[in-house]
Amino acid sequence: MEKLTDRIKILSNGKYVLPYCNCLLIEDEINCLCDSSPTDQEMEHLKGININLIVNSHGHTDHNSRNHEFPDAGVLLHHVEHERVASGEAYLEAYGFNHYWAEDIRPLYLNAVKYNARPADGELKDGQVISTGEVEFQVVHLPGHSGGHCGFFFPREGFIFTADINPAIKPFYAMVDSDVDDFIRSIEKIKQLKPDMLIAGHGKAINRGDLNSMLAAFSDEFYRRDEEILKKLREGKCTVKDIAEDAITFDGKFPQPKSIYYLHECVMIWKHLQHLERTGEVVCQGDTYTVR
Numbered sequence: 001m002e003k004l005t006d007r008i009k010i011l012s013n014g015k016y017v018l019p020y021c022n023c024l025l026i027e028d029e030i031n032c033l034c035d036s037s038p039t040d041q042e043m044e045h046l047k048g049i050n051i052n053l054i055v056n057s058h059g060h061t062d063h064n065s066r067n068h069e070f071p072d073a074g075v076l077l078h079h080v081e082h083e084r085v086a087s088g089e090a091y092l093e094a095y096g097f098n099h100y101w102a103e104d105i106r107p108l109y110l111n112a113v114k115y116n117a118r119p120a121d122g123e124l125k126d127g128q129v130i131s132t133g134e135v136e137f138q139v140v141h142l143p144g145h146s147g148g149h150c151g152f153f154f155p156r157e158g159f160i161f162t163a164d165i166n167p168a169i170k171p172f173y174a175m176v177d178s179d180v181d182d183f184i185r186s187i188e189k190i191k192q193l194k195p196d197m198l199i200a201g202h203g204k205a206i207n208r209g210d211l212n213s214m215l216a217a218f219s220d221e222f223y224r225r226d227e228e229i230l231k232k233l234r235e236g237k238c239t240v241k242d243i244a245e246d247a248i249t250f251d252g253k254f255p256q257p258k259s260i261y262y263l264h265e266c267v268m269i270w271k272h273l274q275h276l277e278r279t280g281e282v283v284c285q286g287d288t289y290t291v292r
């Protein structure tokens with residue numbers, strides 16, 4: 001745990017271990033968690049604290065897997081994410097299981113990621129201001145990683161909690177409603193807020209210093225992947241599944257178990273091809289893509 005202010009603490013995960021994330025604990029008139037997947041060790045810090053409110057950045061289990069452990073807390077998240085936290089089938093659909101083959105892993109997946117259905121109690125909206133008493137923060141819709149992904153901006157304290165926009169880790173956008181253009185715009189939106197500090201959901205929580213350069217390097221990864229995909233198309237590959245074999249977003253080597261990362265790769269390649277269609281660089285006919 002790291003103390004940010006008298007009222008705000010980071011329950012930090014330290015390393016990128018799933019299904020956990022760095023979470024914020026606000027101890028105030030209303031006790032609030034921003035994301036709710038601290039490790040067992042960090043959960044110790046919540047003993048004796050009655051959590052009244054949980055705001056989830058989005059509906060992935062590594063950000064909300066413990067919602068069901070706080071039955072008295074109100075849970076808020078963006079409406080795009082509501083269905084997937086209420087239904088395992090909707091969660092699998094959102095991850096592309098119905099679009100690309102992953103039947104071997106499908107029966108195991110929800111347990112592996114500690115999925116527990118817990119419907120939301122209300123919505124988060126872009127620009128909404130939430131007050132817990134002394135502390136006030138603003139909801140910032142930052143889609144791209146998923147359609148309803150949000151960050152939380154604390155203007156008085158000068159920081160933003162960006163959940164799955166982690167400049168120290170490469171971008172990930174493997175949902176059916178992920179979007180490369182939205183993701184790039186969301187990174188720009190963070191820059192416009194000019195935070196002094198960025199609290200990420202995974203890896204090192206506190207990011208300070210030249211955040212603009214850090215975020216620019218993070219954005220550049222999308223363009224690097226575009227170029228790799230265009231190269232594969234020029235070499236004769238023409239479908240999502242063919243291009244996905246080369247693990248471009250995983251630097252050429254799939255982590256284990258391969259079938260789940262291959263599924264993620266398929267969705268991310270598909271998202272790039274949609275983006276390249278919009279820029280006019282690629283043409284799609286059926287499931288075949290060619291460079292214009």
Ligand SMILES: [Zn+2]
Pocket residue numbers: 058060063145164
């Ligand atoms: Zn996520």
